[in-house]
Every structure is written in C-alpha cells, then in structure tokens.
Amino acid sequence: MAEKKLTFEQAMKRLEEIVAQLEAGEQPLEESLALYEEGAKLMKQCTGLLDKAEQKVRKLHTSETGELVENPFLPKE
Secondary structure (H helix, E strand, C coil), X not given: CCCCCCCHHHHHHHXXXXXXXXXXXXXXXXXXXXXXXXXXXXXXXXXXHHHHHHHHCEEEEECCCCCEEEEECCCCC
C-alpha cells in the first residue's frame, strides 16, 4: 500500500504528537522505536519540503551590466 504524503502542516502536527508521546515515556520500547522511526521519516519529508520552498524564494535584481541576477532571498534584519 502506498503511503499518503502529508502536507508540511500535517507532518509538523504529527511530529508534535510523536514528540509528546515520546516525552511522556509511557509506551513500551518497541512502540517508542516505531514512533521514533515515523518521526525521522516525517522530519526528512519536512526538511525536503522546506528545501524546495527555499529554492522557490529567490530575489531577482538587475546587475550593473543590465543582466537579471538571481540571489537567495535574505530578509532584512
């Protein structure tokens, strides 16, 4: 059966649930390991989604020679 891909928000919510369960420490070892593995997969998925979003957010500006140049978007501090 193919796994359904969660949205970033859904994955983060599930990660928060997993962390809360693991912090409570009430699961047997096997269940804790399964939760940890699920969390690791979700973290990898979230990281990938964030990387893709970062690649989309670029700042375009015109160079001194008039060419369009693409730079990473860096918010002003």
